[in-house]
Amino acid sequence: MTAQTPTMLELQQLSFGYSGSTRLNVDQVSLQLKQGTCTAILGPNGAGKSTLISLMTGLLEPQSGTIQYPYYKQFTFKQAIANKVALVPQDFAFYDELSVRDNLAFFVSMSEKDRRLHRQYIDSAIDKCGLTAVANKRASALSGGYKRRLNIAIALSKQPDIIFLDEPTVGIDPLSRDAIIALLLDLKNQGKTLVYTSHLLYEVTQLCDAVLFLRDGKIAASQELNDAPLTLKFSTLNNLSQAQVALFVKPLTQLGNNHYQLIIMDANDLSRVFSALAKISHEIKSLQFSDNQVEQLYRALFAEPVC
Structure with a gap:
């Protein structure tokens, strides 16, 4: 019998x-967060995203309704937050005049009473966030990408099970963003539960399992992403023959001369698609995979009406 998540x-x-x-x-607002998942909270500025995160992390108290961490029955709500929850805010939450290591030492001393564990937690956070090269550097002298990593490292030094991230990649270069997304994927694979806000929708499709869309403080829509279809578009040097089209098993849509589209509903079909593409590789001119379900839904929900 399979255990429930x-x-x-x-x-x-x-x-x-x-x-x-x-x-x-x-x-x-009602929702459930399962262990080892990442849920995105999306919406335009003023939709209520930061307020909702502040409620879930105990920074604000709700006026009505309930909020619980049911996995931690041995703790009160505030104890669960203090022991198992971490927040990575959009603003930098460290001391500029301290080094990376000293910042971590300060925050670990506040969250962990057992001093014997401090060095282990500090070194682990530095290693996971790729901060070894700048561990002794002042925070004020770090690049934007390293400052974002330090923000996350401080949260991880608490050894949390649930991590809230409020636009953790805003204003950084692509390589730093890739490193942070890779780190967050690894944390999710370790069983950490992530809650994520971002205006970069392609990050959401990379990282998240579900999306919650907020508008004026209410849930406008929600979407599971695990089964979201992929769209394959490709162009060829010549129109494909019937025999070449038949290689794909699934029906191809011809968008125009030498341009084709295939909707892939099941990830198990990918191997057959790649096999078909390999057999006509000499004809392929361009190829693009996209999962634009999140962007399409976002635009449908929040696009300004045309006057």
Whole structure:
């Protein structure tokens, strides 16, 4: 019998409004987060993303509804956050005048009482986040990419099971972004539960298992990404023959002269698709895979009306 994946966080009809606001900033939001998954919270500025994260991490108290960490029955809500939850904020949350290692030492001393573990936790965070080369460098002298990594390293030094990340790759170069996405994928594979916000939708398709779209504090839509279809578009030097088209098993759509599209609903079909492409490789002019389901849904939900 297969064991069920544990529920790490559960919200029921959660609502909150700032003092003086004419509307709720988070309005009856319900969701469950499962262990080892990454859930994206998306929406335009002012949709309620940061407020919702502040509620889930105990920085704000809800006005109505419930929020629980059911996996940690031995803890109160605040104890679960203190012991098992970490937040990577959008702003840099470290001391500029301290080195990378000294910043980590400070934050580890606040989260872990057993001093014998401090060195282990610091070294582990430095190694996981690729900070070895700058471990003794002042935080103020770091590049933007390394500052983002330090933000994440501070969260990891707490040894959390659940990590909230508020736009952790904003304003950095592509190589640093790739390193951070690879790190987060590795954390998810280790069983960590991630909650992610970003305006970079291609990051979401790389990293996340589900997406929650917020508009005016309410859930406008939600989407599981595990079974999202892939779109394959390719162009050829010449129109394919019927025999070449038949190699793909699944029906090809001809978009125009020498241009084709294939929708792949099952990842198990990829090997057959690649095999077919290999047999007509001499004809391939260009090739593009895309999973644009998130972007399409985002645009459908939030696009400004044309006047």
